[in-house]
Amino acid sequence: xxxxxxxxxxxxxxxxxxxxxxxxxxxxxxxxxxxxxxxxxxxxxxxxxxxxxxxxxxxxxxxxxxxxxxxxxxxxxxxxxxxxxxxxxxxxxxxxxxxxxxxxxxxxxxxxxxxxxxxxxxxxxxxxxxxxxxxxxxxxxxxxxxxxxxxxxxxxxxxxxxxxxxxxxxxxxxxxxxxxxxxxxxxxxxxxxxxxxxxxxxxxxxxxxxxxxxxxxxxxxxxxxxxxxxxxxxxxxxxxxxxxxxxxxxxxxxxxxxxxxxxxxxxxxxxxxxxxxxxxxxxxxxxxxxxxxxxxxxxxxxxxxxxxxxxxxxxxxxxx
Amino acid sequence: xxxxxxxxxxxxxxxxxxxxxxxxxxxxxxxxxxxxxxxxxxxxxxxxxxxxxxxxxxxxxxxxxxxxxxxxxxxxxxxxxxxxxxxxxxxxxxxxxxxxxxxxxxxxxxxxxxxxxxxxxxxxxxxxxxxxxxxxxxxxxxxxxxxxxxxxxxxxxxxxxxxxxxxxxxxxxxxxxxxxxxxxxxxxxxxxxxxxxxxxxxxxxxxxxxxxxxxxxxxxxxxxxxxxxxxxxxxxxxxxxxxxxxxxxxxxxxxxxxxxxxxxxxxxxxxxxxxxxxxxxxxxxxxxxxxxxxxxxxxxxxxxxxxxxxxxxxxxxxxxxxxxxxxxxxxxxxxxxxxxxxxxxxxxxxxxxxxxxxxxxxxxxxxxxxxxxxxxxxxxxxxxxxxxxxxxxxxxxxxxxxxxxxxxxxxxxxxxxxxxxx
Numbered sequence: 001x002x003x004x005x006x007x008x009x010x011x012x013x014x015x016x017x018x019x020x021x022x023x024x025x026x027x028x029x030x031x032x033x034x035x036x037x038x039x040x041x042x043x044x045x046x047x048x049x050x051x052x053x054x055x056x057x058x059x060x061x062x063x064x065x066x067x068x069x070x071x072x073x074x075x076x077x078x079x080x081x082x083x084x085x086x087x088x089x090x091x092x093x094x095x096x097x098x099x100x101x102x103x104x105x106x107x108x109x110x111x112x113x114x115x116x117x118x119x120x121x122x123x124x125x126x127x128x129x130x131x132x133x134x135x136x137x138x139x140x141x142x143x144x145x146x147x148x149x150x151x152x153x154x155x156x157x158x159x160x161x162x163x164x165x166x167x168x169x170x171x172x173x174x175x176x177x178x179x180x181x182x183x184x185x186x187x188x189x190x191x192x193x194x195x196x197x198x199x200x201x202x203x204x205x206x207x208x209x210x211x212x213x214x215x216x217x218x219x220x221x222x223x224x225x226x227x228x229x230x231x232x233x234x235x236x237x238x239x240x241x242x243x244x245x246x247x248x249x250x251x252x253x254x255x256x257x258x259x260x261x262x263x264x265x266x267x268x269x270x271x272x273x274x275x276x277x278x279x280x281x282x283x284x285x286x287x288x289x290x291x292x293x294x295x296x297x298x299x300x301x302x303x304x305x306x307x308x309x310x311x312x313x314x315x316x317x318x319x320x
Numbered sequence: 321x322x323x324x325x326x327x328x329x330x331x332x333x334x335x336x337x338x339x340x341x342x343x344x345x346x347x348x349x350x351x352x353x354x355x356x357x358x359x360x361x362x363x364x365x366x367x368x369x370x371x372x373x374x375x376x377x378x379x380x381x382x383x384x385x386x387x388x389x390x391x392x393x394x395x396x397x398x399x400x401x402x403x404x405x406x407x408x409x410x411x412x413x414x415x416x417x418x419x420x421x422x423x424x425x426x427x428x429x430x431x432x433x434x435x436x437x438x439x440x441x442x443x444x445x446x447x448x449x450x451x452x453x454x455x456x457x458x459x460x461x462x463x464x465x466x467x468x469x470x471x472x473x474x475x476x477x478x479x480x481x482x483x484x485x486x487x488x489x490x491x492x493x494x495x496x497x498x499x500x501x502x503x504x505x506x507x508x509x510x511x512x513x514x515x516x517x518x519x520x521x522x523x524x525x526x527x528x529x530x531x532x533x534x535x536x537x538x539x540x541x542x543x544x545x546x547x548x549x550x551x552x553x554x555x556x557x558x559x560x561x562x563x564x565x566x567x568x569x570x571x572x573x574x575x576x577x578x579x580x581x582x583x584x585x586x587x588x589x590x591x592x593x594x595x596x597x598x599x600x601x602x603x604x605x606x607x608x609x610x611x612x613x614x615x616x617x618x619x620x621x622x623x624x625x626x627x628x629x630x631x632x633x634x635x636x637x638x639x640x641x642x643x644x645x646x647x648x649x650x651x652x653x654x655x656x657x658x659x660x661x662x663x664x665x666x667x668x669x670x671x672x673x674x675x676x677x678x679x680x681x682x683x684x685x686x687x688x689x690x691x692x693x694x695x696x697x698x699x700x701x702x703x704x705x706x707x708x709x710x711x712x713x714x715x716x717x718x719x720x721x722x723x724x725x726x727x728x729x730x731x732x733x734x735x736x737x738x739x740x741x742x
Binding site: 016017019020022023024027028029030031032033035036037038039040041043216217218233234235236238251252254256269270272274288289290291292294296309310312314 | 468
């Protein structure tokens with residue numbers, strides 16, 4: 001082996017380390033991984049932070065009967081306040097609208113609206129965000145681009161698309177055909193005349209026929225719970241969980257597949273599915289405070305489906 | 321001489337086989353993380369009816385860091401009536417005792433335990449606190465950790481799963497930019513958690529409970545016999561015992577917590593040596609039980625066995641190099657048949673350490689790294705250092721086994737930062 005070969009070998013060995021030396025001598029990317037230390041999961045995060053941003057304007061609204069000004073959150077946007085603020089049918093409005101009562105007309109288009117008492121969004125409107133310290137009514141066929149939030153009850157009309165989040169400190173009523181990603185309400189209640197598409201009963205190895213099971217249930221395949229069964233514990237299923245009518249689970253329900261909650265099923269704890277969650281008529285989740293229904297697939301709510309707390313549907317949710 | 325050469329030849333083949341298995345394992349993990357469906361942890365669940373939780377912070381001479389961890393825990397978002405903090409003052413000789421006492425006087429939910437006699441070290445401290453804890457869920461933080469406001473809730477939610485016996489969050493060095501060693505450790509950590517742990521969780525294998533930024537069910541730990549005060553890797557010990565008993569470890573990749581990574585080579589060396597000694601002791605204790613475990617699937621048993629052997633791999637590799645050198649100088653190296661496997665060996669070992677370079681690169685990309693990827697070639701230097709420390713630990717464990725001696729706990733020295741500095 002000659003010197004040339006040894007030199008070439010040494011060069012090839014050192015070559016990958018040359019760019020590294022620049023990074024070592026003059027670090028460009030040596031920061032710690034950023035962690036949001038103050039972060040706490042809050043299903044009403046959008047509404048809460050929006051109110052914080054609006055605070056200076058709301059204070060002024062207490063003093064003046066009417067005003068127009070500007071905000072420079074990201075772009076310069078006009079801010080309008082009037083006690084009874086109306087956006088006419090079909091009108092397009094930029095900026096932030098603040099009022100005691102705010103009404104967005106049919107097929108109107110707005111960016112942000114905030115009402116101290118009530119906000120009403122009429123049919124076919126397009127809304128970026130809407131928040132109310134009182135009640136909130138969202139009509140049919142409305143398109144919410146980002147989120148809506150209410151301190152009081154909130155009713156959402158048929159076929160409305162709710163954007164990334166809809167939340168209410170009170171009742172959140174969702175009517176037929178509403179689509180959503182994350183909804184929070186105390187409770188969230190579905191109201192629809194349409195039946196759900198019943199999923200196929202899984203070919204389960206195990207079927208719980210007993211009237212009551214007094215322990216946690218772990219099943220490594222799919223499982224079927226016969227109508228009226230009671231589980232005095234939590235359930236973990238590696239496949240699908242198919243709960244027939246009026247089953248009552250006193251703990252949590254976790255499945256690595258799909259979950260079907262038959263008519264009148266009650267789950268006291270949280271529901272977590274690495275697939276879809278189908279609520280048949282009157283299925284109910286939540287007891288002893290708010291709970292969460294989380295699924296990586298889709299969530300479908302039948303008539304009277306009722307969740308006290310949060311529904312997170314990574315694959316999208318809808319009311320039958 | 322012919323016999324020695326024959327043995328060396330067989331040994332080299334065994335080493336190549338072991339390296340190939342580990343290389344394939346890590347390829348699998350990396351592929352899973354980059355291209356397959358990811359399993360969510362339970363952190364998106366919010367529940368008003370939270371279980372009670374006892375937070376344990378073992379500390380020995382931690383006056384430089386004790387303020388930070390207790391302040392962070394006090395600021396946590398968790399109902400105070402379901403929450404207690406037990407700092408275990410483990411034979412401290414500095415101001416730790418006074419500081420902990422002052423916190424306890426100010427906050428009724430801080431209930432310190434003062435260990436003044438008996439065994440010293442984290443496993444002994446944990447064993448001491450098991451019967452004293454008021455709640456069934458115990459979370460553990462080392463004294464140099466800084467839990468964020470929402471971290472306790474996120475970790476605790478894993479216990480909604482009735483199969484989960486322990487949960488584990490992600491450890492992130494906060495002093496990554498301190499020096500070369502801490503930068504490289506940050507990369508290792510990234511590979512180990514972002515890819516390795518999450519992939520094992522995705523694949524229903526055995527994610528490891530790491531002894532800090534995590535927790536376990538108190539009753540289960542007690543049923544399994546508590547903690548051996550003489551164990552040096554009580555985390556591995558618990559992970560394996562849980563697995564053998566049919567419990568699972570939930571991994572929360574987004575439940576991140578800052579730690580202080582050792583910034584001095586000697587400190588890091590001792591830490592790795594201790595880990596390796598404890599882990600190899602667990603290998604000796606649980607290997608056959610793991611191979612026969614009825615509560616586990618065959619995939620979990622394979623993962624468990626590979627997990628148990630992981631701190632023996634550098635020693636195996638180094639002795640393999642020695643055997644190869646012997647064959648080379650004896651003119652008997654089987655070059656051609658080895659070519660096929662050399663790819664595996666190079667992938668795993670040339671730049672690898674606890675996570676091969678490709679795994680760390682994938683993890684860093686997932687973390688949004690840019691220029692720091694340029695440092696990947698230096699993992700070779702770290703591999704030699706880690707391999708040395710880990711092999712020394714393996715030798716210690718072997719010595720413990722032969723002589724029947726008990727190991728002593730060696731605390732990792734922390735520098736800390738002044739109060740109020742992030």
